[in-house]
Amino acid sequence: MTPAPTLLGDIPVGDWIDRHAPAAIRPYLRLMRLDRPIGTWLLLFPGWWSIALASPGLPPPGLMLLFGIGAVVMRGAGCTVNDIVDRDFDAKVARTAGRPLPSGAVSLGRAVLFVVALLAVGLAVVAQLDRFAVLVGTASLLLVFPYPLMKRVTYWPQAWLGLTFNWGALLGWAAVTGAIAAPALLLYAAGLFWTLGYDTIYAHQDKEDDVLVGVKSTALALGAATRRWLWLFYAAALALMAAAGWAAGLAWPFYPLLALAGTQLAWQAAAVDIDAPADCLAKFQSNRWFGWALLAAIVAGRLA
Numbered sequence: 001m002t003p004a005p006t007l008l009g010d011i012p013v014g015d016w017i018d019r020h021a022p023a024a025i026r027p028y029l030r031l032m033r034l035d036r037p038i039g040t041w042l043l044l045f046p047g048w049w050s051i052a053l054a055s056p057g058l059p060p061p062g063l064m065l066l067f068g069i070g071a072v073v074m075r076g077a078g079c080t081v082n083d084i085v086d087r088d089f090d091a092k093v094a095r096t097a098g099r100p101l102p103s104g105a106v107s108l109g110r111a112v113l114f115v116v117a118l119l120a121v122g123l124a125v126v127a128q129l130d131r132f133a134v135l136v137g138t139a140s141l142l143l144v145f146p147y148p149l150m151k152r153v154t155y156w157p158q159a160w161l162g163l164t165f166n167w168g169a170l171l172g173w174a175a176v177t178g179a180i181a182a183p184a185l186l187l188y189a190a191g192l193f194w195t196l197g198y199d200t201i202y203a204h205q206d207k208e209d210d211v212l213v214g215v216k217s218t219a220l221a222l223g224a225a226t227r228r229w230l231w232l233f234y235a236a237a238l239a240l241m242a243a244a245g246w247a248a249g250l251a252w253p254f255y256p257l258l259a260l261a262g263t264q265l266a267w268q269a270a271a272v273d274i275d276a277p278a279d280c281l282a283k284f285q286s287n288r289w290f291g292w293a294l295l296a297a298i299v300a301g302r303l304a
Contacts, residue, residue, distance in 0.1 A: 027100035031101075048168075049298055050173045050176075063175060063176070066125060066129075067172065073125065083100070093213065119141075132174055155220060165195055169188040199218070201274070203220075204274040238265065251301050251302070251304035264287075268287075
C-alpha cells in the first residue's frame with residue numbers, strides 16, 4: 001500500500017507529485033496547487049452550475065471538459081500570482097514557509113514566466129468559445145490580479161475572492177447562450193455568499209499568523225461572531241440559488257434537492273470549530289460535496 005502523505009506546513013510530502021513527477025517540475029506543480037485540488041473544484045463548480053442552468057437538457061460534456069481544463073489552469077495562475085505577491089509574508093508563516101517561492105525552490109523570474117505561460121493556455125481555452133464569452137472570460141483578469149493585495153487594504157478580502165472565484169457563473173451562461181441574463185447574475189451573487197462562508201472558515205486557520213504579519217481577513221473582522229455570520233452567508237447563498245433556479249425555469253425537483261444540499265452548509269456552520277485549524281480545513285474542503293449536490297439538483301430540475 002502507498003503510505004499516506006504527511007504535511008510540511010501546508011504542502012503534502014510523499015504524495016503523487018513526489019512519487020511520480022520529475023523533480024524539476026515538482027515546484028511548479030505545487031505552485032499550481034495540483035496537490036490540493038479543492039481550490040480547483042471551488043473555482044470550477046460555479047461554471048458547471050451555470051452551464052447546467054443554461055442548457056435545455058444535459059450540460060454539454062465538451063463544454064464541461066473545457067471549463068474543467070480552464071479551472072485547473074486559471075487556478076494555477078491565480079495561486080502563482082498570489083505566491084509572487086505574498087512571498088515575503090509566506091516566508092514568515094510556518095504553514096507557508098515551505099512553498100516554492102519563499103523556500104527558494106522557484107525563483108521570482110521563473111514564477112513570473114510560469115504565470116505568463118499559464119495565462120496563455122487559459123486564453124487558448126477561452127478562445128474556443130464565442131466572441132462574447134471570450135470577452136467575459138478575459139474580463140475576469142481584472143479581478144484575478146488585484147486579489148492578493150486585498151488582504152492588505154480590507155478585512156473583507158474574502159468578498160473579492162467571491163467575485164473572482166464565481167466568475168464562471170457568468171461565463172458558463174455566456175458560453176451556452178451568448179449573453180448574460182438574470183439567472184446567471186443571481187447565481188453569481190449566490191456564489192459570492194457561498195465563498196464568504198467557506199473562505200471565512202478557511203481564514204480561521206491563519207488568524208494568529210495574520211495578526212503577526214499584519215494582513216486582514218473576515219476571520220479577524222468577525223472573530224467570535226463568525227458562526228452567526230456563517231448562517232447568514234449560507235442562508236443568503238441558498239436563497240439566491242433558489243431564485244436563480246426559479247428565474248431559469250427549473251422544475252420542482254430542483255428545490256427539495258437544493259434544500260438537501262443546504263444541509264451540508266448548515267452542518268458546516270453548526271459544527272465548525274473556528275479555533276481548531278484542522279477542523280477548519282476539513283469543513284472548507286467539504287464544500288466539494290455541496291458543489292456536486294447543487295449540480296445534481298440543477299440537472300434534475302432541468303430534466304424533469
